[in-house]
Amino acid sequence: MKLKSLRETSELLQRITNTELAFFESISEEVHLATGEILFEEGGAADAFYIIAQGKVGLELTSPGRVPMVIQTLGPGDLVGISWFFPPHRWNWRARALADTTLAAFDAVEVRRQCAVNRDLLLEIQGVVAEEAVDRLHRTRLQLLDLYRNT
Amino acid sequence: MSLVTPITTPGRPEAMLPRPFRVVSQHRETPDTSTLEFEPENGHGLSFTPGQFTMLYVFGIGEVPISISGDPHRPGVLVHTVRSVGAVTKAIVGLGVGERVGIRGPYGMGWPVGAAEGKDLVIAAGGIGLAPLRPVIYDVLARRDRFAAVSLIYGSRSPADLLYPEELREWRSRFDLEVEVTVDRSDDGWLGDVGVVTGLLPRVPYDPAHAVAMLCGPEIMMKVVARELTHRGVSPHAIHVSLERNMKCAIGICGHCQFGADFICRDGPVLPYERVAEKLRVDEL
Numbered sequence: 001m002k003l004k005s006l007r008e009t010s011e012l013l014q015r016i017t018n019t020e021l022a023f024f025e026s027i028s029e030e031v032h033l034a035t036g037e038i039l040f041e042e043g044g045a046a047d048a049f050y051i052i053a054q055g056k057v058g059l060e061l062t063s064p065g066r067v068p069m070v071i072q073t074l075g076p077g078d079l080v081g082i083s084w085f086f087p088p089h090r091w092n093w094r095a096r097a098l099a100d101t102t103l104a105a106f107d108a109v110e111v112r113r114q115c116a117v118n119r120d121l122l123l124e125i126q127g128v129v130a131e132e133a134v135d136r137l138h139r140t141r142l143q144l145l146d147l148y149r150n151t
Numbered sequence: 152m153s154l155v156t157p158i159t160t161p162g163r164p165e166a167m168l169p170r171p172f173r174v175v176s177q178h179r180e181t182p183d184t185s186t187l188e189f190e191p192e193n194g195h196g197l198s199f200t201p202g203q204f205t206m207l208y209v210f211g212i213g214e215v216p217i218s219i220s221g222d223p224h225r226p227g228v229l230v231h232t233v234r235s236v237g238a239v240t241k242a243i244v245g246l247g248v249g250e251r252v253g254i255r256g257p258y259g260m261g262w263p264v265g266a267a268e269g270k271d272l273v274i275a276a277g278g279i280g281l282a283p284l285r286p287v288i289y290d291v292l293a294r295r296d297r298f299a300a301v302s303l304i305y306g307s308r309s310p311a312d313l314l315y316p317e318e319l320r321e322w323r324s325r326f327d328l329e330v331e332v333t334v335d336r337s338d339d340g341w342l343g344d345v346g347v348v349t350g351l352l353p354r355v356p357y358d359p360a361h362a363v364a365m366l367c368g369p370e371i372m373m374k375v376v377a378r379e380l381t382h383r384g385v386s387p388h389a390i391h392v393s394l395e396r397n398m399k400c401a402i403g404i405c406g407h408c409q410f411g412a413d414f415i416c417r418d419g420p421v422l423p424y425e426r427v428a429e430k431l432r433v434d435e436l
Binding site for chain 2: 009056058067069070071072073075076077098099139142143145146147148149
């Protein structure tokens with residue numbers, strides 16, 4: 001999949017070199033989801049990751065007897081999935097398209113394999129995933145503060 | 152010789168004197184928040200600039216500062232959106248059509264809408280912070296051609312806590328205004344975004360070098376949004392925040408709302424972020 005236009009909105013793709021971009025293009029494909037379609041299920045093998053080109057994806061918490069609760073939504077340019085980078089490589093949430101959505105899907109198994117032999121790529125990916133994880137931690141902390149209750 | 156100095160401001164002896172207004176409409180926005188329209192009993196409306204506030208007096212209970220949330224191009228009707236958080240605001244939210252209050256003002260420095268002309272404008276609101284920014288939206292839409300890209304990002308506690316849902320839908324349907332809304336907690340029917348308001352910043356169009364940002368909401372939210380905007384290249388002097396402190400006189404005399412060298416009632420409530428950024432890190436200021 002050609003990633004040039006997606007690079008304008010994706011911080012992950014902005015950080016990598018042109019050589020690495022060519023590698024990412026070689027292991028990517030375009031995926032289309034209709035509204036409501038599931039991208040991945042909680043507990044499933046995290047052998048891919050995604051960048052949203054268009055549309056919206058919700059990360060959902062599911063529980064028997066309860067309507068799935070959306071805990072975070074992700075939009076154009078956002079990285080969907082970081083569990084693929086950490087053992088045991090299993091999804092922690094369900095991901096569902098909340099609108100008709102187009103994504104670039106990447107073969108995470110191949111990225112992990114390349115990271116094992118390419119230290120520069122490993123460091124770049126580590127940096128991006130760590131930033132994403134820290135950003136999500138900060139946002140979660142703000143959500144937990146319940147800021148708007150008494151303002 | 153008198154030891155008492157009359158409390159007046161030069162040329163404005165009426166500054167401390169409430170005028171009688173009557174409630175002409177009341178709309179419940181959420182279980183604890185209402186939008187009320189007031190008309191003056193003497194027929195003279197209040198001209199105001201977006202971001203200014205009035206002191207609203209419920210007879211026998213007390214007086215509070217409330218930002219004006221109506222259309223500056225309709226000065227005949229004074230609009231306030233009020234959340235019940237204390238005795239006075241609870242009484243205001245409970246007012247019915249025809250009931251009488253005392254109102255003085257408008258006071259304070261509003262949003263620098265003029266300085267945003269020709270530039271991209273990012274409006275970021277959190278919770279009831281959308282109310283003081285609504286006059287900006289009315290003003291900008293009334294002369295839309297004078298501004299470049301205009302965006303509203305709005306964060307709320309839940310879908311049920313969103314203010315002005317009908318207007319949000321109307322604004323979203325326009326091609327000349329980008330509107331993004333997010334909630335901290337979704338409910339069953341919510342198909343919109345979930346997450347903090349900063350997550351919406353990458354989605355709206357603005358050139359950081361030619362953008363003006365106006366932020367209103369909890370101070371923590373404004374700090375985080377301002378930090379994210381500066382991280383993305385917006386100058387701190389192009390970011391403006393609306394602050395809230397306990398007020399009494401509203402004309403810079405009593406000192407209740409002192410915030411460093413500024414009085415929020417007189418020098419604010421809207422202040423440049425670069426002027427207050429350091430102070431927003433000081434405990435109990």
